[in-house]
Amino acid sequence: xxxxxxxxxxxxxxxxVSHLRKTFGQYTAxxxxxxxxxxxxxxxxxxxxxxxxxxxxxxxxxxxxxxxxSGAIRFHGQDVSQTPVGARxxxxxxxxxxxxxxxxxxxxxxxxxxxxxxxxxxxKAEIRERVHHLLRLVQLDGYERRLPSQLSGGQxxxxxLARALAVEPExxxxxxxxxxxxxxxxxxxxxxxxxxxxxxxxxxxFVTHDQEEALEIADEVVVMNQARIEQTGTPESVYDHPASPxxxxxxxxxxxxxxxxxxxxxxxxxxxxSGRIAYVRPHDIDIELPHSGLTGEAALVRHIHxxxxxxxxxxxxxxxxxxLIEVEISRQRLAELALxxxxxxxxxxxxxxxxxxxxxx
Amino acid sequence: MAAAxxxxxxxxxxxxxxxxxxxxxxxxxxLIGLALAFLALFLLLPLAAVFAEALRRGLGAxxxxxxxxDALAAIRLTFLAxxxxxxxxxxxxxxxxxxxxKFEFPGKSVLLTLIDLPFAVSPVISGLIYVLIFxxxxxxxxxLIEHDLKVxxxxxxxxxxxTFVTFPFVARELIPLMQSQGxxxxxxxxxxxxxxxxxxxxxxxxxxxxGLLYGVILxxxxxxxxxxxVSVVSGHIRGETNTIPLHxxxxxxxxxxxxxxxxxxxxxxxxxxxxxLKSIVEWxxxxxxxxxxx
Amino acid sequence: MPAHTPRRILPGFNLSLGFTLVYLSLIVLIPLSATFLKSxxxxxxxxxxxxxxxxxxxxxxxxxxxxxxxxxxxxxxGLVVAWVxxxxxxxxxxxxxxxxxxxxxxPTAVAGIAxxxxxxxxxxxxxxxxxxxxxxxxxxLGVLVALxxxxxxxxxxxxxxxxxxxxxxxxxAADTLGATRWQTLRxxxxxxxxxxxxxxxxxxxxxxLGEYGSVVFISGNMPxxxxxxxxxxxxxxxxxxxxGATALAVVMLVASFLLLLLINTLQRWSNWRHxxxx
Numbered sequence: 001x002x003x004x005x006x007x008x009x010x011x012x013x014x015x016x017v018s019h020l021r022k023t024f025g026q027y028t029a030x031x032x033x034x035x036x037x038x039x040x041x042x043x044x045x046x047x048x049x050x051x052x053x054x055x056x057x058x059x060x061x062x063x064x065x066x067x068x069x070s071g072a073i074r075f076h077g078q079d080v081s082q083t084p085v086g087a088r089x090x091x092x093x094x095x096x097x098x099x100x101x102x103x104x105x106x107x108x109x110x111x112x113x114x115x116x117x118x119x120x121x122x123x124k125a126e127i128r129e130r131v132h133h134l135l136r137l138v139q140l141d142g143y144e145r146r147l148p149s150q151l152s153g154g155q156x157x158x159x160x161l162a163r164a165l166a167v168e169p170e171x172x173x174x175x176x177x178x179x180x181x182x183x184x185x186x187x188x189x190x191x192x193x194x195x196x197x198x199x200x201x202x203x204x205x206f207v208t209h210d211q212e213e214a215l216e217i218a219d220e221v222v223v224m225n226q227a228r229i230e231q232t233g234t235p236e237s238v239y240d241h242p243a244s245p246x247x248x249x250x251x252x253x254x255x256x257x258x259x260x261x262x263x264x265x266x267x268x269x270x271x272x273x274s275g276r277i278a279y280v281r282p283h284d285i286d287i288e289l290p291h292s293g294l295t296g297e298a299a300l301v302r303h304i305h306x307x308x309x310x311x312x313x314x315x316x317x318x319x320x321x322x323x324l325i326e327v328e329i330s331r332q333r334l335a336e337l338a339l340x341x342x343x344x345x346x347x348x349x350x351x352x353x354x355x356x357x358x359x360x361x
Numbered sequence: 362m363a364a365a366x367x368x369x370x371x372x373x374x375x376x377x378x379x380x381x382x383x384x385x386x387x388x389x390x391x392l393i394g395l396a397l398a399f400l401a402l403f404l405l406l407p408l409a410a411v412f413a414e415a416l417r418r419g420l421g422a423x424x425x426x427x428x429x430x431d432a433l434a435a436i437r438l439t440f441l442a443x444x445x446x447x448x449x450x451x452x453x454x455x456x457x458x459x460x461x462x463k464f465e466f467p468g469k470s471v472l473l474t475l476i477d478l479p480f481a482v483s484p485v486i487s488g489l490i491y492v493l494i495f496x497x498x499x500x501x502x503x504x505l506i507e508h509d510l511k512v513x514x515x516x517x518x519x520x521x522x523x524t525f526v527t528f529p530f531v532a533r534e535l536i537p538l539m540q541s542q543g544x545x546x547x548x549x550x551x552x553x554x555x556x557x558x559x560x561x562x563x564x565x566x567x568x569x570x571x572g573l574l575y576g577v578i579l580x581x582x583x584x585x586x587x588x589x590x591v592s593v594v595s596g597h598i599r600g601e602t603n604t605i606p607l608h609x610x611x612x613x614x615x616x617x618x619x620x621x622x623x624x625x626x627x628x629x630x631x632x633x634x635x636x637x638l639k640s641i642v643e644w645x646x647x648x649x650x651x652x653x654x655x
Numbered sequence: 656m657p658a659h660t661p662r663r664i665l666p667g668f669n670l671s672l673g674f675t676l677v678y679l680s681l682i683v684l685i686p687l688s689a690t691f692l693k694s695x696x697x698x699x700x701x702x703x704x705x706x707x708x709x710x711x712x713x714x715x716x717x718x719x720x721x722x723x724x725x726x727x728x729x730x731x732x733g734l735v736v737a738w739v740x741x742x743x744x745x746x747x748x749x750x751x752x753x754x755x756x757x758x759x760x761x762p763t764a765v766a767g768i769a770x771x772x773x774x775x776x777x778x779x780x781x782x783x784x785x786x787x788x789x790x791x792x793x794x795x796l797g798v799l800v801a802l803x804x805x806x807x808x809x810x811x812x813x814x815x816x817x818x819x820x821x822x823x824x825x826x827x828a829a830d831t832l833g834a835t836r837w838q839t840l841r842x843x844x845x846x847x848x849x850x851x852x853x854x855x856x857x858x859x860x861x862x863x864l865g866e867y868g869s870v871v872f873i874s875g876n877m878p879x880x881x882x883x884x885x886x887x888x889x890x891x892x893x894x895x896x897x898x899g900a901t902a903l904a905v906v907m908l909v910a911s912f913l914l915l916l917l918i919n920t921l922q923r924w925s926n927w928r929h930x931x932x933x
Contacts, residue, residue, distance in 0.1 A: 061552060062552075062664070063548055063551075063552070063664055064664070065664070085548075085551045085552050085664060086551055086552070086553070086554040086555065086556075087554070088552075090552060091552070092548075092549065092552040094545050094548070094549060096545065098545035098546050098548065098549040099546075099549075100546055100549070100550075100563075100564055100567075101546070101568065102567040102568060103567075111550065111553055111555070111563075112553030112554055112555075115550070115553065115554055115555040115556070115559045115563070116554065147652070149652045163549075163553070164552070164553075166553075167553055167554060384742070384743075384836070389743050392735055392738060392739050392743070393739050393743055393745055395732075395735050396732070396735050396736040396738075396739040396740075396751075397751065399732045399735070399736065400736065400751060400754065400755070403800075403803060403804050403807060404754055404755075404757045404758070404804075404807070405754070406773055406779065406780070407761075407766060407769035407770055407773060407804065408757065408761070408769070410769045410772055410773050410778075410779065411765060411768075411769045414769075414772055449678075452674075453674070453675065453678045453679075455671075456670075456671040456672075456674040456675050456678075457671070457675040457679075459667055459671040460668060460671040460672040460675050461675075463665050463667075463668075464663055464665070464668050464672075466668075466672070472675070472679075474915070474919060475679060475683065475684065476679065477915065478683055478687065478915070479683060481861060481865075481911040481912065481914065481915040482687070482865065482908065482911055483864065483865025483866070483867065483885050483907055483911065484763075484865060484866075484867055484868070484885070485865070485867050485885040485886075485888050485889055485904075486690070486865070486885075486888070486904045486907060486908060489690065489888060489892065489900060489901075489904050490686035490687055490689055490690050490904075491686055492892065492897075493686075493689050493690055493693050493897070493901065494685075494686055494689050496897075498895075498897055499689075500689060521682075524682055525682055525683065525686070528682055528683060544665065547665055548664065548665070551664065551665065556666075557665075557666030557667050560665070560666070561667070579759070582759070582760045583759075585762070586760075586761070586762025586763070586764075586765070587762070588762060588763050588764040588767075588867070588868035589763070589866075589867035589868050589885065592867075592868075592889070593889060593892065605762075606762050606763075606764040606765070606868070607764075609764050609765065609768065610764055613768050613872065618772070621768060622768065622772075625762075625764070625765040625768060625769070628761070628762045628764075628765045629761060629765055631760075632757065632760035632761040632762070632765075633760075635760040636753050636754065636756060636757065636760050637753075639753070639756065639760075640749070640753045
């Protein structure tokens with residue numbers, strides 16, 4: 001993405017952090033992290049556990065302080081580094097929701113309004129109006145009097161969201177919003193969150209370790225690894241143009257192919273020296289039966305798993321039998337080729353990626 | 362040294378039915394019989410003896426024990442000492458639990474051990490330490506005499522000794538409870554703009570109310586019943602520096618057994634009330650815990 | 656904001672810790688250290704003479720001996736009571752569970768006079784024992800009875816949670832591997848309970864060491880025989896022998912602190928084993 005001139009950035013960028021460091025004793029959680037989050041978009045902080053994503057989110061919220069003297073946090077161009085949590089106007093949804101267990105759903109959602117000083121506190125009628133509106137928004141009208149313990153995980157999640165939205169935050173922050181839910185509820189809820197975002201258009205940042213989740217609903221993905229940001233971009237751009245082997249491997253299944261290999265079209269300009277590696281996604285590989293004149297990596301089919309929309313094949317390279325290659329083809333193609341375990345095949349890589357700084361691996 | 366027992370609230374324990382019934386019936390019956398016999402011999406019989414001895418000469422003699430200015434003065438003094446020691450230790454317990462459970466700081470485990478100290482100290486020594494400071498030969502004893510102030514053999518000493526022996530009760534109850542509850546709800550309230558006092562009153566306090574009550578009940582029982590520590594600092598001045606347990610001792614040593622046991626029965630009733638309240642609170646707290654964890 | 660202290664997110668740290676430390680110092684730490692400072696007035700030889708006189712040595716013997724015996728008794732019966740309360744169901748179980756805490760709730764003086772009247776030669780129990788030639792009140796046995804009473808809940812209450820959390824699967828696994836019930840108890844269950852049992856024993860012992868109220872009425876307080884150390888401290892105080900009382904207090908305090916240290920270590924061991932298994 002081209003960088004707009006500074007003044008425009010203030011207008012476009014909702015949350016900016018620059019040169020943040022955070023250490024816990026010997027452990028470095030964030031190492032010189034800078035990030036700009038566009039206004040009104042849904043941004044995912046994606047990374048494995050321990051990558052620093054939750055720490056970054058908590059620092060943006062003000063629940064954690066960066067190391068003294070390091071970096072700054074700006075909301076709409078205004079430095080909030082010294083602003084206490086309560087004054088930052090963030091909505092924060094905790095991983096385990098942190099609902100007030102002794103308060104009803106209504107009182108949970110109303111909490112942020114009722115703790116305001118009398119001068120700025122809305123009237124009782126307004127509060128009731130706002131809470132009901134929010135509960136309708138999160139599809140929980142009728143649940144006002146329930147206690148958190150009487151709700152399912154997905155419902156608790158939505159109460160937590162309504163509670164965060166009640167204070168009309170400028171930024172909505174969600175920590176692993178679907179982490180504690182089971183697989184089906186997760187899928188429903190993340191689509192619903194995307195829809196909700198279309199409705200309210202609030203600048204939203206959520207933390208996740210699930211690449212599928214990030215790619216499916218985020219406008220913008222920030223991939224983190226070992227206390228640093230590896231790459232930032234739209235889901236398509238990070239998926240198609242990963243900036244590092246880590247991003248490549250983290251964003252989906254990938255084969256690591258030791259070079260040299262006969263599987264590439266001659267037009268591909270690869271550094272074919274032995275010891276180098278090419279990264280190939282399973283769905284970027286064509287599979288053919290061997291016939292004269294066909295070039296390709298010679299391999300044997302080891303295992304076929306065809307339950308589902310695509311067939312997953314595990315093949316072993318003839319030149320390096322210990323190196324297994326995953327291939328995904330349509331079930332129709334599988335039927336055409338009549339592949340069975342033991343069939344000799346040729347693999348042709350449609351697309352592959354090589355990283356310049358990859359020597360160490 | 363009740364550290365092991367006072368954390369009964371913090372765990373979401375099940376006092377429910379047995380999970381294993383695999384021991385043979387004869388063994389089960391033998392063990393149950395043995396346990397009940399032991400408890401009856403050591404717990405129930407002494408309790409029964411108090412009431413039996415108190416009522417030995419009938420109800421008239423029983424109530425006569427309370428128509429005594431010295432007995433009433435002892436009751437007043439006990440209530441006074443309790444009314445100061447319990448709130449003071451309550452305030453301390455809440456402050457200590459807030460600092461220890463909500464924050465990380467160096468020296469925390471040392472602080473935890475120090476809070477437990479009064480449980481490890483013999484009651485007699487708990488009284489002695491104040492004598493060594495405020496007594497006629499103590500550090501500031503001469504200064505106190507000069508200014509005509511009395512601590513030892515007077516009410517302030519009794520209050521101090523009572524405060525010392527009941528020092529850890531509320532803190533020991535609240536610390537594990539608040540640690541197990543974590544900080545998330547308080548942080549959530551903070552992101553919603555609540556002030557420190559609002560967080561405490563509207564989020565923390567409702568979550569710890571049973572633990573707080575439990576600690577206060579235990580603290581109160583010990584404060585009213587303390588004998589050794591108070592005995593050292595009291596001076597046993599009838600009608601002035603005698604608490605209920607000290608009054609019992611004097612009556613007993615004068616062979617006025619009926620009166621001694623009558624006044625003691627008051628303390629025994631208090632103990633029974635304590636057990637009842639304690640069970641109710643345990644039951645309520647566990648129900649709340651199992652509700653909110655489901 | 657000071658540049659180098661990490662800012663704490665939740666409010667009230669300075670206030671709560673400050674109050675905690677001030678209150679702790681005023682009520683506990685300063686008075687306790689006064690005892691040690693006072694004893695520093697004594698020369699080492701004087702101190703040694705005071706804490707090793709024959710009457711004092713006899714008081715250690717009865718105090719430590721009876722405390723040890725009472726803690727042992729409580730460990731045995733406490734194990735049975737805890738086992739019965741956790742594993743079996745019987746009518747009145749909740750009541751029995753509640754009554755276990757009676758020694759915590761009943762003032763020690765009340766327990767003292769009750770036990771004394773029970774075990775006196777004309778008391779309910781004393782009367783039955785007298786024909787057998789067993790005297791309890793005003794003997795070492797009386798001290799043992801009182802110390803058993805006040806230490807009773809400790810073993811039960813430390814074992815109960817451990818027993819409750821002991822997974823039935825553990826014993827079932829031992830059964831499927833062909834162990835007899837006795838082997839399972841001895842080699843699977845008992846080792847799991849051991850840290851808690853020792854902790855309960857130590858707590859009960861520590862409580863007994865310092866006990867005063869329940870003992871003085873039943874022990875008869877005979878010097879060289881049934882005079883416990885806390886009572887001796889009071890006796891010295893009443894004779895205005897502050898130096899002697901302080902010296903004895905220091906010995907008792909050191910013993911208590913060592914026990915506290917041991918108990919803390921035991922509990923950490925127990926917790927650690929718990930977590931390692933989970």
